[in-house]
Amino acid sequence: MAGKTSLHRAALERQNAAIMAVFERAGFDQIQPDIIQPADIFLERSGEDIRARTFVFNDPAGNELCLRPDLTVPACRYHLSHTKKPEAETKYCYLGPAFRFPDELLSPQEFTQAGLEWFGDKADIAAEARVIKLAVSALEAAGLTGLKVSLGDLGLFNALLEDMPMPERWRRRLRHQFWRPQAFRNLLDTFAKPARNQRSSISKNIDALEDHDAVAETSRLLADEKLNLVTLRSVEDIASRLAEKLADRSEQPLAETMVVAIESYLKISGPLTDMTSGLKAISKTPRFLGAIAKFEQRIAALEDQGLNPRRFHFSADFGRELEYYTGLVFQIEVEARNAPLSVAGGGRYDSLLQDLGAVTSIPAVGCAIHTDRLLAVML
Amino acid sequence: MTLLTVAIPSKGRLMEQANELFERAGLKVERYGTDRGYRGRLVGIDDIEVAFLSASEIASQLRDGKIDAGITGEDLLRETIAPGNDVADVALRLNFGPADVVVAVPACWLDVAVMADLDDVAEQFYVLHGRRLRVATKYLNITRRFFAEKGITGYRIVESLGATEGAPATGTAEIIVDITTSGATLKANQLRILDDGLILKSCAVFVVNKYSAQLENMCNLLNMLGRAIVT
Numbered sequence: 001m002a003g004k005t006s007l008h009r010a011a012l013e014r015q016n017a018a019i020m021a022v023f024e025r026a027g028f029d030q031i032q033p034d035i036i037q038p039a040d041i042f043l044e045r046s047g048e049d050i051r052a053r054t055f056v057f058n059d060p061a062g063n064e065l066c067l068r069p070d071l072t073v074p075a076c077r078y079h080l081s082h083t084k085k086p087e088a089e090t091k092y093c094y095l096g097p098a099f100r101f102p103d104e105l106l107s108p109q110e111f112t113q114a115g116l117e118w119f120g121d122k123a124d125i126a127a128e129a130r131v132i133k134l135a136v137s138a139l140e141a142a143g144l145t146g147l148k149v150s151l152g153d154l155g156l157f158n159a160l161l162e163d164m165p166m167p168e169r170w171r172r173r174l175r176h177q178f179w180r181p182q183a184f185r186n187l188l189d190t191f192a193k194p195a196r197n198q199r200s201s202i203s204k205n206i207d208a209l210e211d212h213d214a215v216a217e218t219s220r221l222l223a224d225e226k227l228n229l230v231t232l233r234s235v236e237d238i239a240s241r242l243a244e245k246l247a248d249r250s251e252q253p254l255a256e257t258m259v260v261a262i263e264s265y266l267k268i269s270g271p272l273t274d275m276t277s278g279l280k281a282i283s284k285t286p287r288f289l290g291a292i293a294k295f296e297q298r299i300a301a302l303e304d305q306g307l308n309p310r311r312f313h314f315s316a317d318f319g320r321e322l323e324y325y326t327g328l329v330f331q332i333e334v335e336a337r338n339a340p341l342s343v344a345g346g347g348r349y350d351s352l353l354q355d356l357g358a359v360t361s362i363p364a365v366g367c368a369i370h371t372d373r374l375l376a377v378m379l
Numbered sequence: 380m381t382l383l384t385v386a387i388p389s390k391g392r393l394m395e396q397a398n399e400l401f402e403r404a405g406l407k408v409e410r411y412g413t414d415r416g417y418r419g420r421l422v423g424i425d426d427i428e429v430a431f432l433s434a435s436e437i438a439s440q441l442r443d444g445k446i447d448a449g450i451t452g453e454d455l456l457r458e459t460i461a462p463g464n465d466v467a468d469v470a471l472r473l474n475f476g477p478a479d480v481v482v483a484v485p486a487c488w489l490d491v492a493v494m495a496d497l498d499d500v501a502e503q504f505y506v507l508h509g510r511r512l513r514v515a516t517k518y519l520n521i522t523r524r525f526f527a528e529k530g531i532t533g534y535r536i537v538e539s540l541g542a543t544e545g546a547p548a549t550g551t552a553e554i555i556v557d558i559t560t561s562g563a564t565l566k567a568n569q570l571r572i573l574d575d576g577l578i579l580k581s582c583a584v585f586v587v588n589k590y591s592a593q594l595e596n597m598c599n600l601l602n603m604l605g606r607a608i609v610t
Contacts, residue, residue, distance in 0.1 A: 183530025200492035
């Protein structure tokens with residue numbers, strides 16, 4: 001429908017005023033990040049999947065701009081341009097339109113997002129619990145009942161990998177593919193097989209590197225085949241990956257027990273407070289046990305906030321699809337007519353500010369509410 | 380009987396081969412008015428009008444339900460009509476106009492064999508050069524779908540409207556998604572197809588709008604053309 005009626009507009013404004021009041025009372029400063037953003041920053045950060053849903057256009061000078069598809073990156077950019085000390089603790093909230101080409105039911109191409117971002121938090125777990133509490137309170141202030149909170153924790157997964165003996169580059173690739181179940185599965189299969197049995201069209205290039213200097217040998221191969229070097233990738237870039245592949249051949253394949261541990265971990269799901277024994281059965285290695293302890297502290301922190309974590313749902317593979325998160329991820333759903341519908345989500349993203357230009361890594365945790373969807377499920 | 384509109388490519392090799400197909404089926408395609416006209420008919424079959432359009436226009440008119448049937452490339456069809464949108468579907472594969480849609484990388488990338496390598500390179504590239512890999516292509520949707528299926532996200536598409544194979548050498552993109560028949564053009568431009576980089580084995584297809592598929596004159600036409608396909 002082309003626009004909202006006065007009645008619909010008033011209902012949405014009333015609802016959103018209640019949400020923002022909760023955020024502001026909690027000490028979050030309401031800012032207004034720009035609607036029009038440089039496209040690059042989103043597209044370089046998010047990749048083609050978001051680009052396909054982002055409204056991109058050019059200004060007369062040819063610069064690529066976009067209508068913001070989300071408010072987290074604009075809030076980060078606001079922060080970096082308004083403060084001299086981006087690492088100092090800062091709490092923002094916002095309310096405003098975001099734009100995406102629609103892809104699902106109840107997902108209009110312009111929608112209003114309400115949210116908060118907490119930068120440079122010192123409280124870690126307590127801050128995460130606080131953000132979940134504020135999201136729940138805001139939804140309740142808007143009149144929602146019967147909400148369901150789901151959590152995931154990338155810290156557990158990372159700790160599990162850290163404790164397993166494997167080359168660091170394998171860990172990096174497994175973390176990188178965590179979001180993509182099929183690619184993750186393929187990668188795990190690759191690491192579990194002896195590398196020398198795997199042949200491809202570049203195996204001969206790897207063969208050639210044996211007992212030679214990688215860069216010199218790569219240059220020789222290029223010269224022999226009269227191949228011009230194009231793109232920004234240098235001989236060193238190419239040689240270093242060939243050298244990694246050569247090194248992979250002499251690595252022990254990932255032990256079956258570890259493949260099983262990773263797979264069983266990703267299958268864990270259930271009520272948040274019943275997870276500990278299941279997690280401990282996966283592995284009792286030091287970092288993983290440390291991550292479990294942190295997981296238990298988070299449950300306690302949620303209770304301290306007056307929430308009831310026994311009613312929260314945990315899922316180890318939750319968070320796939322949400323690429324910039326680095327630790328806690330959560331989502332709040334309500335029962336809608338056909339299936340549960342997500343009305344809010346958030347988590348920790350400690351590397352985003354640095355990616356966007358901050359000198360050091362700055363802790364960050366936040367959440368966002370899809371206000372139009374919220375109103376729709378309550379009508 | 381309902382008047383049907385069947386679209387035939389208006390130029391190039393695809394037009395010639397489509398005309399040969401109709402000839403083998405015993406159907407003469409006749410243009411109204413001059414030789415340059417955009418409408419015509421099939422001699423001997425009433426109630427079928429022929430529209431002469433470009434192959435890409437045929438695909439988009441099929442998507443929009445503006446024509447009942449048409450001959451186009453499967454690559455253009457898959458690019459234009461999303462999977463799951465069953466407004467029109469392939470009724471006959473015509474076994475001419477073969478073209479593979481492939482992912483190709485610079486041949487100098489001696490360390491890249493498969494799509495999974497590309498994901499790794501994309502990450503290395505981002506760390507070292509501060510930006511995403513760029514893929515030059517005219518197949519935006521096919522590329523997005525295939526890369527998503529392979530779990531690759533760290534790239535950007537640069538729309539290319541011609542001479543895509545030149546993009547890596549001229550520096551407008553690092554890799555390409557394009558069609559190839561013999562691979563000779565790719566080779567001449569020092570590009571190499573990835574081991575698992577075949578996205579689609581395309582050929583010319585006869586596509587029918589689902590609302591027109593059951594009509595009697597459409598069934599007749601399909602039978603005649605079906606028998607004329609060279610296997």
